[in-house]
Amino acid sequence: MKSRIRQDAIIRMLRRNGTSTIQALAEEVGTSRRTILRDLSSLRDEGYVIHSDVGRGGGLQLDPQSIRTTISLSVPEVFALLISVAAMRAAGNLPFSELADTGLAKIEKSLPADRVKDLRALLERLHIGQLSPLQNLSDMGKIDRGLLPTFETAFLQREFIRFAYRDAKGQRTQREVEPQAMLILPPLWYLVGWDPEREGFRHFRMDRISNSETVAGTRFRRRHVPFEEDVCPYSEVLKRTG
Amino acid sequence: MKSRIRQDAIIRMLRRNGTSTIQALAEEVGTSRRTILRDLSSLRDEGYVIHSDVGRGGGLQLDPQSIRTTISLSVPEVFALLISVAAMRAAGNLPFSELADTGLAKIEKSLPADRVKDLRALLERLHIGQLSPLQNLSDMGKIDRGLLPTFETAFLQREFIRFAYRDAKGQRTQREVEPQAMLILPPLWYLVGWDPEREGFRHFRMDRISNSETVAGTRFRRRHVPFEEDVCPYSEVLKRTG
DNA sequence: ACAAAAGGTGACGGTTTTTGGCACCGTTCT
DNA sequence: AGAACGGTGCCAAAAACCGTCACCTTTTGT
Numbered sequence: 001m002k003s004r005i006r007q008d009a010i011i012r013m014l015r016r017n018g019t020s021t022i023q024a025l026a027e028e029v030g031t032s033r034r035t036i037l038r039d040l041s042s043l044r045d046e047g048y049v050i051h052s053d054v055g056r057g058g059g060l061q062l063d064p065q066s067i068r069t070t071i072s073l074s075v076p077e078v079f080a081l082l083i084s085v086a087a088m089r090a091a092g093n094l095p096f097s098e099l100a101d102t103g104l105a106k107i108e109k110s111l112p113a114d115r116v117k118d119l120r121a122l123l124e125r126l127h128i129g130q131l132s133p134l135q136n137l138s139d140m141g142k143i144d145r146g147l148l149p150t151f152e153t154a155f156l157q158r159e160f161i162r163f164a165y166r167d168a169k170g171q172r173t174q175r176e177v178e179p180q181a182m183l184i185l186p187p188l189w190y191l192v193g194w195d196p197e198r199e200g201f202r203h204f205r206m207d208r209i210s211n212s213e214t215v216a217g218t219r220f221r222r223r224h225v226p227f228e229e230d231v232c233p234y235s236e237v238l239k240r241t242g
Numbered sequence: 243m244k245s246r247i248r249q250d251a252i253i254r255m256l257r258r259n260g261t262s263t264i265q266a267l268a269e270e271v272g273t274s275r276r277t278i279l280r281d282l283s284s285l286r287d288e289g290y291v292i293h294s295d296v297g298r299g300g301g302l303q304l305d306p307q308s309i310r311t312t313i314s315l316s317v318p319e320v321f322a323l324l325i326s327v328a329a330m331r332a333a334g335n336l337p338f339s340e341l342a343d344t345g346l347a348k349i350e351k352s353l354p355a356d357r358v359k360d361l362r363a364l365l366e367r368l369h370i371g372q373l374s375p376l377q378n379l380s381d382m383g384k385i386d387r388g389l390l391p392t393f394e395t396a397f398l399q400r401e402f403i404r405f406a407y408r409d410a411k412g413q414r415t416q417r418e419v420e421p422q423a424m425l426i427l428p429p430l431w432y433l434v435g436w437d438p439e440r441e442g443f444r445h446f447r448m449d450r451i452s453n454s455e456t457v458a459g460t461r462f463r464r465r466h467v468p469f470e471e472d473v474c475p476y477s478e479v480l481k482r483t484g
Numbered sequence: 485a486c487a488a489a490a491g492g493t494g495a496c497g498g499t500t501t502t503t504g505g506c507a508c509c510g511t512t513c514t
Numbered sequence: 515a516g517a518a519c520g521g522t523g524c525c526a527a528a529a530a531c532c533g534t535c536a537c538c539t540t541t542t543g544t
Contacts, residue, residue: 072288
């Protein structure tokens with residue numbers, strides 16, 4: 001794993017100096033000419049574009065566009081990034097959505113296959129409404145940091161989610177529902193769940209949820225959540241947010 | 243690099259089985275108990291949280307929250323993600339912005355130090371206006387894919403940017419300006435540049451820019467772009483978008 | 485109380501991978 | 515022609531890696 005450090009050093013120097021020779025790199029890094037050549041080869045394999053002028057007075061040049069960076073992310077972080085970009089795309093025109101998309105495609109590609117399937121299932125349950133000018137922008141409170149991971153694991157493992165809810169009138173209740181989808185009507189975010197007691201879909205504003213946790217040992221099936229305007233189970237939400 | 247494969251296999255089995263012993267892992271992977279222990283150690287170093295119950299009937303358990311994934315991104319992709327999240331945060335309340343932020347912080351951390359300085363400078367020049375209900379949402383056309391990388395390199399290397407522009411009346415002109423900032427008034431995006439000929443700031447709607455390129459050999463200094471409402475050089479933009 | 489089953493550490497020698505040195509090739513500039 | 519470049523193949527030395535063994539602590543079953 002020491003080669004990684006050396007290769008980073010090479011990239012740094014090429015970036016700094018603009019152009020350089022193998023000799024110079026070898027001396028600065030403190031290794032042999034041969035090793036530098038090997039490192040250049042693997043860097044090129046990894047996608048770095050390094051031009052080389054052969055012959056006297058020649059040297060190496062790194063194409064700055066080809067610089068890549070590797071990041072290590074946790075799954076909630078990946079999910080947060082995914083929904084950020086997804087929401088952004090749906091909300092307004094996002095000029096660079098293509099680029100963001102290729103970034104996201106790479107994220108997907110790097111995940112284990114089963115994980116991708118999971119995320120796909122999750123994103124399918126992410127419903128994003130049109131940005132409406134009628135909304136009160138300052139109406140959204142802070143959302144509990146733990147809600148996203150909880151929703152994610154609950155949804156994927158098909159376990160019920162339990163939380164404390166404070167409704168519009170300020171009344172507090174304890175809920176235990178099947179997490180079915182997330183509804184985004186910027187800037188308001190809702191958790192959509194099936195309430196087995198009331199035998200119906202219910203929506204919960206995320207900033208009014210607290211103490212969320214999955215309920216171990218439970219198991220539900222994912223329901224078809226109708227999202228057409230007519231049968232939208234939270235059309236009242238749409239009205240209320242006006 | 244063989245150890246990477248082995249460690250991935252270990253993670254996979256821990257994810258699948260929920261709980262497992264070192265013995266079982268060693269047999270399944272086809273290696274020795276000692277090597278598994280070494281791998282566990284380096285996995286823990288990398289940030290995986292693996293609980294271990296010592297004593298008879300004990301075993302290993304992987305904290306699913308700690309699963310990480312590594313991605314390799316190009317700089318334009320990173321920048322696209324950054325501005326996506328930044329714009330999203332500013333446009334509406336983004337519930338999971340904290341998580342997205344830690345993701346972005348990691349992206350920053352993984353970049354070379356000078357690169358971070360560059361990106362900071364860029365993001366400082368990213369001005370995001372409040373979402374206004376007066377805007378015509380369907381008014382934004384597609385933005386040329388190459389514009390972002392061009393703006394990025396031009397801004398960072400302080401080179402002029404040259405492009406073809408089609409103004410509101412449909413008239414086409416060729417421009418050559420100092421790229422100074424980006425202005426986002428969702429869903430409209432503007433490039434703000436100092437035009438040396440006209441000796442003043444000019445704004446250009448990004449979807450009206452085409453054939454953008456940096457002008458080699460030129461060099462400008464970054465100017466202070468006043469963004470206070472009163473002195474805003476594109477207050478007329480704000481009016482016109484109404 | 486004792487043995488078995490579990491995680492964890494340290495040391496040593498063999499095996500595999502990485503690295504350095506060398507000879508050599510093609511190209512370009514002086 | 516010769517020097518200064520990048521690039522390739524080969525082999526021995528160096529370093530990293532891996533398996534074995536011996537041993538320790540904790541927990542649980544009998």
